[in-house]
Amino acid sequence: MxxxxxxxxxxxxxxxxxxxxxxxxxxxxxxxxxxxxxxxVQDYLFVNDLLSFQSRxxxxxxxxxxxxxAGGLVALVDELGWFxxxxxxxxxxxxxxxxxxxxxxxxxxxxxxxxxxxAGIVALWAMERAYLEAWRSAAPGHPDYRPxxxxxxxxxxxxxxxxxxxxxDAVLSEASGGEREEAEDAFLGVARLERxxxxxxxxxxxx
Ligand code: MP5
Numbered sequence: 784m785x786x787x788x789x790x791x792x793x794x795x796x797x798x799x800x801x802x803x804x805x806x807x808x809x810x811x812x813x814x815x816x817x818x819x820x821x822x823x824v825q826d827y828l829f830v831n832d833l834l835s836f837q838s839r840x841x842x843x844x845x846x847x848x849x850x851x852x853a854g855g856l857v858a859l860v861d862e863l864g865w866f867x868x869x870x871x872x873x874x875x876x877x878x879x880x881x882x883x884x885x886x887x888x889x890x891x892x893x894x895x896x897x898x899x900x901x902a903g904i905v906a907l908w909a910m911e912r913a914y915l916e917a918w919r920s921a922a923p924g925h926p927d928y929r930p931x932x933x934x935x936x937x938x939x940x941x942x943x944x945x946x947x948x949x950x951x952d953a954v955l956s957e958a959s960g961g962e963r964e965e966a967e968d969a970f971l972g973v974a975r976l977e978r979x980x981x982x983x984x985x986x987x988x989x990x
Contacts, residue, residue, distance in 0.1 A: 789966075797974055803985065809921035825980070840903045851950050855943055884979045885980075892906070902966045908944070912944050
C-alpha cells in the first residue's frame with residue numbers, strides 16, 4: 784500500500800474532504816456571514832493542536848521521516864505567527880471558544896499516540912495533502928482571501944507534502960498488516976474530520 788492508493792481507494796471520502804461550498808466561497812467571494820472568521824479562529828486552534836501532535840510524532844520518527852516531520856514542525860511555529868498577524872486585520876480575536884469539531888480533531892490526534900507510527904505519519908500527510916488540494920480548488924481566490932489560498936498552494940508547501948508522501952511510502956513498505964489497517968483508518972479519520980471542519984465553518988459561521 785502506498786499513500787496514493789489510499790486516495791484512489793476512497794475517492795468519495797477524499798472528495799468530501801477537499802471540495803466544499805466553503806472553498807467555492809473562497810474562490811468566488813461568496814461566504815455566509817461569519818464563516819471565514821469561524822474557520823480562521825478554529826484553524827488557529829487546530830494548528831496549535833497539530834504542533835503538539837507533530838512534536839510527539841517527531842519523537843517517534845524513524846530516520847527516513849525525520850527531515851520532513853521536523854521541517855514541518857518549524858514551519859508550524861511560523862504559521863502561528865502568520866495567523867496572529869492576519870487576524871489583527873480582521874474583527875475576531877483568536878481567543879474564541881473551541882468548537883466541538885476542533886475538539887474532535889484534537890481527540891483524534893491524541894488517539895494516534897496509542898497507534899503504531901505508520902498511522903501517525905499517514906494522518907499527518909493526509910491533513911497536509913487535504914489542505915493542498917482543498918485550497919487549490921479555491922485558487923486563485925477572491926482578493927479578500929487570496930493570502931490564504933497562496934499560503935497553501937505555493938510550491939514550497941507542495942514540496943513539503945511530497946516529502947511527507949515519500950516518508951509515508953517508505954514507512955508503509957515496511958509496515959505489518961495490522962499497522963496498515965490502522966493507517967487506513969487514520970486516513971479515513973482525517974478525511975472525515977477535514978470535511979467536518981469545512982462544514983463547521985460554513986454552517987456554524989456567526990456562532
Ligand atoms: C491543515 C490545517 C493543514 N491548517 N487545518 C486543518 C483543519 N487541516 C489541515 O495544516 P498546516 O500545518 O496549516 O499546513
